[in-house]
Amino acid sequence: MNKWVLNVIAALLALLFIFPLLWMLLVSLKPDGTSVYSLADWVRWSDLNTDNYVKVVRDSEILRWTWNSLVIGVLTTVIAILFSSLAAFSFSKLPFRTRGLFYIVIVSGLLIPTEAILIPLYETTLHLKLIDNIWAIILPGLTNPIGVLLLKQFMDGVPRDYIEAAQIDGSRNFGLWWRVCLPLTKSAMVSVGIFYFILSWNNFLWPYLSITSAENMILSAGLPTFLSNNTMSLNMIMTASAIAAIPTIVVFILLQRHIVQGVSMSGIKG
Amino acid sequence: METIRAESQAGAAAARRTRRRGWRSELQAILYVVPFLIPFAVFYLWPVLRGAWMSLHVWGIQGMEKYVGLDNYGKLLRNPDFYKYLWHSFSFVLLCTPTVIVLGLLLALIVHQKIWVRTFIRSAFFLPYVLSVSVISFIWLHLFDPKNGPVNALLRLFGSSGEVNWLTDKHFVWWAITIATDWWTVGFVMVLFLAGLQEIPADHYEAAKIDGAGAWSRFRHITLPGLSRVTKIQIFYQIIASLKLFGQVQIMTGGGPGDATNTMIRYIYVTGFKKDMFGLASAQSILFCVIMLLFAAIQFKLTDRKDG
Structure with missing residues (x-):
């Protein structure tokens, strides 16, 4: 009996949580101008169609923004993980005297969020002539120290014997990284990578400031510029939101296990 | 005597050799840090220092105009708006942090039980977290219509009259933003609590059951x-995240009604990018940063003592 109550509560809560997303989808599939208001609107499925999607894709650059988000997300993630891994390897496996100093400097990056250095970051980007360039988003995305921190912890777990065995086989430092440490920390890299990708995909404030043209815009920052200066119907707004949300939802469903693991690892250890 | 000198000479030579080798391996080790360090220095360290420098100047979008010392700080600290927006940021911390943590714990406890379609339910709770702030803001902007x-x-x-103006009534607007934010981020809190729950050994519960302890106990x-x-990590994380509130208010309320939901980050954004006062905005950032670091230090101190 008790169990039964718990099941019902859990199911109701889950329904409550996906309700906003179902509503968004339903409104986006209704003909332009119709509202979803009463229960009858929810159960009448005969008028559902994808006209709004065609219209939004035709009238806006939303596909282009999706592509930009994807390119920026992949580049940021791959480069950041590679650089973080190299640094983590050095901190974990190469004893050097100034190690503590470098490590503290890098970890200090956790203290001050991007939001707090917006103005000078903008000024720096302006001087480098990178405003309205996708590298304006990628390069600051490479400064997150959490990857160095996490990958170092995993490299610390690589047994000494492996390193020594590889050294006897003639591996120098680069070989130790490439042939021993990299393969052994692959799963950690995937988890941290997914975390980075989500951060990049959802990054809002900085792209909103540093990208000025519609063609270089990314999805999260483009959506408000596109939806605010228009007198658009609710159906269109929800269609645009759905187009932005669907890729993330699909990826989430496919990679769920990795995503949850990556997020919980980055959250707890970071 | 001779042998001692010879030995010490040999020792010195060996030390020199290791020092030279040490110097080379030192450089080699640093070489591996350099790829990370270059963007880090240009897009993090430099802006931090530059921001401190800019805060001492009158600085427009065209560049530096003049050095004014600590005038920007003085101007800020005398401006009632600064305290008002700082308070707005803090009041959001007071609303959002406790609710999201309690709700996250509750959801984690539910999902931790052997319920039907557990994976599906866990996914439903976590799913909003992967959406971008603009998507969730637009959805809730219209859900609250x-x-x-x-x-x-x-x-x-x-049975309510249903006449609540969620986003234009200053008594409700913070709750509306809190509800939207809780819905968006509670999955993250839940996942961390779930990981924590899995670390508690099952035999502790068994032993307590044998001792006759009830569910509550x-x-x-x-x-x-x-x-x-x-929990400590989460509180820390959520306080910082709440202090950084920007996207939701920018999209859902534009800081309104009036300036009721203008937060520190939005204040900095408006001063810097709408009014082109980079120097003043830098001073705001620095003060805000100092406050955040103070928070981190206090919390670090508190948790440290409890653990020791």
């Missing part, structure tokens, strides 16, 4: 203490 929004429709179903004496480390 006073006339046609489902939130008020639901309230009407339960087991929760109070085993679950909560077992989660204390995760």
